[in-house]
Amino acid sequence: MILHRPEEECGIFGIFNHAEASNLTYLGLYALQHRGQEACGIVSSDGKTLFSHKDMGLVADVFGNQETFKKLPGTAAIGHVRYSTTGSSVIKNTQPIMVEYSRGAIAVAHNGNIVNAQLIRAELEAYGSIFQTSMDTEIIVHLLATARNESLVERISRALERIEGAYCLLFLTESRMIAARDPNGFRPLCLGRQGSSYVVASESCALDLIEAEFIREIEPGELIVIDKNGMTSYFPWKKIAPTPCIFEFVYFARPDSYIFGKNVYMVRKEMGRQLAREHGVEADIVIAVPDSGVPAAMGYAEEAGIPFELGLIRNHYVGRTFIEPQQSIRHFGVKIKLNPVRDILKGKRVVIIDDSIVRGTTSRKIVKMVRNAGASEIHMRISSPPTSYPCYYGIDTPNRKELISASHTIDEIRKYITADSLGYLSQHGLLKSVGMDNTPYCTACFAGDYPICFPNMGADPQMDLFDKELQNDRS
Numbered sequence: 001m002i003l004h005r006p007e008e009e010c011g012i013f014g015i016f017n018h019a020e021a022s023n024l025t026y027l028g029l030y031a032l033q034h035r036g037q038e039a040c041g042i043v044s045s046d047g048k049t050l051f052s053h054k055d056m057g058l059v060a061d062v063f064g065n066q067e068t069f070k071k072l073p074g075t076a077a078i079g080h081v082r083y084s085t086t087g088s089s090v091i092k093n094t095q096p097i098m099v100e101y102s103r104g105a106i107a108v109a110h111n112g113n114i115v116n117a118q119l120i121r122a123e124l125e126a127y128g129s130i131f132q133t134s135m136d137t138e139i140i141v142h143l144l145a146t147a148r149n150e151s152l153v154e155r156i157s158r159a160l161e162r163i164e165g166a167y168c169l170l171f172l173t174e175s176r177m178i179a180a181r182d183p184n185g186f187r188p189l190c191l192g193r194q195g196s197s198y199v200v201a202s203e204s205c206a207l208d209l210i211e212a213e214f215i216r217e218i219e220p221g222e223l224i225v226i227d228k229n230g231m232t233s234y235f236p237w238k239k240i241a242p243t244p245c246i247f248e249f250v251y252f253a254r255p256d257s258y259i260f261g262k263n264v265y266m267v268r269k270e271m272g273r274q275l276a277r278e279h280g281v282e283a284d285i286v287i288a289v290p291d292s293g294v295p296a297a298m299g300y301a302e303e304a305g306i307p308f309e310l311g312l313i314r315n316h317y318v319g320r321t322f323i324e325p326q327q328s329i330r331h332f333g334v335k336i337k338l339n340p341v342r343d344i345l346k347g348k349r350v351v352i353i354d355d356s357i358v359r360g361t362t363s364r365k366i367v368k369m370v371r372n373a374g375a376s377e378i379h380m381r382i383s384s385p386p387t388s389y390p391c392y393y394g395i396d397t398p399n400r401k402e403l404i405s406a407s408h409t410i411d412e413i414r415k416y417i418t419a420d421s422l423g424y425l426s427q428h429g430l431l432k433s434v435g436m437d438n439t440p441y442c443t444a445c446f447a448g449d450y451p452i453c454f455p456n457m458g459a460d461p462q463m464d465l466f467d468k469e470l471q472n473d474r475s
């Protein structure tokens with residue numbers, strides 16, 4: 001069986017009861033582009049039929065042509081942006097997934113990762129289900145189709161009862177839009193209103209763009225049905241203590257968004273302040289690795305009383321999925337994305353702030369670049385703890401053996417990246433910056449304390465089940 005490794009970094013958006021539903025979904029996806037650049041899609045409903053358009057590529061490329069919207073009529077629509085790093089990213093794996101079954105048509109868009117997908121899929125296949133994609137999301141559709149319950153809400157509740165892991169879901173039928181967030185609430189999902197239309201989005205920045213009012217976040221374990229009669233909320237599953245993903249604050253979400261009750265920018269800035277308290281150093285300037293390190297660098301600079309400068313300039317037209325042109329000019333690497341401002345860096349003791357070190361390759365290249373630009377000392381500061389464990393709940397992290405901090409001490413990492421000093425924010429400092437409240441965030445990528453079991457958990461720390469499957473895929 002070929003299944004993707006967990007890699008569903010995605011964004012979802014939906015709107016119900018609006019004359020320009022697919023156009024606004026396009027804009028919503030545009031605002032969520034940072035959550036996935038590989039592929040995107042929209043499914044709309046005119047009350048009788050569902051219509052779909054999806055393709056590989058950025059939102060502006062797939063939906064840039066106004067003619068496309070003529071093929072997406074109706075007053076309700078859901079959309080999806082997808083990010084994938086595996087080789088098996090193909091057009092059939094784009095979302096929303098749309099199917100016709102005995103009770104009509106239904107489309108689903110998913111952000112997150114289902115950890116027991118392989119088990120359920122094997123079971124469904126043994127009973128004759130035929131899968132069209134290798135996405136874990138497809139099992140939800142099959143569970144829905146095979147559920148015996150009369151009402152759609154019941155069928156969705158029962159289907160999702162079997163699912164373990166992270167999911168924010170948007171369903172669209174001919175007459176209803178349904179949103180669901182898993183009981184752990186790993187990924188963010190919010191609810192808004194624009195006039196008489198309801199809007200659901202992964203992040204509030206998508207509501208801002210279409211001038212929708214933020215109503216509230218969809219709660220962990222909540223299922224919301226929106227139809228012509230308005231909105232109804234259900235809590236069909238057993239309540240558990242939620243564990244929202246702290247890495248959304250560290251890296252993934254946009255700084256202008258409000259997630260898990262907080263503004264991402266303010267949290268990142270506080271992480272920077274805390275980092276300065278924990279790892280202060282004599283220096284002349286603080287610079288950020290743009291864009292992810294900027295708010296933390298501003299916080300660090302403020303707290304340390306050291307000027308913040310734009311020492312590295314980013315080319316904003318390079319996507320995350322940029323493919324380097326050819327072998328002979330590969331060594332340009334990070335220079336394609338970032339260029340140092342020599343007059344700022346020359347002869348200076350520089351603090352560089354980034355949000356995380358994964359494999360260590362980016363930091364190594366950046367330190368070299370800043371050193372070549374004339375910096376006299378380089379002090380690398382990271383606004384999160386060492387990323388030592390892979391994520392199974394929807395953030396794309398490599399397997400454990402590729403995570404540099406899984407097998408190296410901080411001083412070994414410092415040597416590898418060739419910095420004069422290296423300091424990571426402590427886990428306590430990170431939680432403090434997030435303003436812990438009563439929310440026990442998921443910190444599995446830093447601490448290995450996985451809130452939900454996944455196949456083969458703990459069996460072989462160097463090579464997990466998904467990695468083995470990936471190798472099989474490639475062979």
Ligand code: AMP
Pocket residue numbers: 251289292354355356357358359360361362363395396397
């Ligand atoms: P690396 O070169 O593997 O150490 O990557 C570190 C860089 O990747 C940092 O600048 C981070 O901002 C960025 N980063 C961290 N997590 C992710 C992720 N899940 N997807 C893409 N980029 C990431």
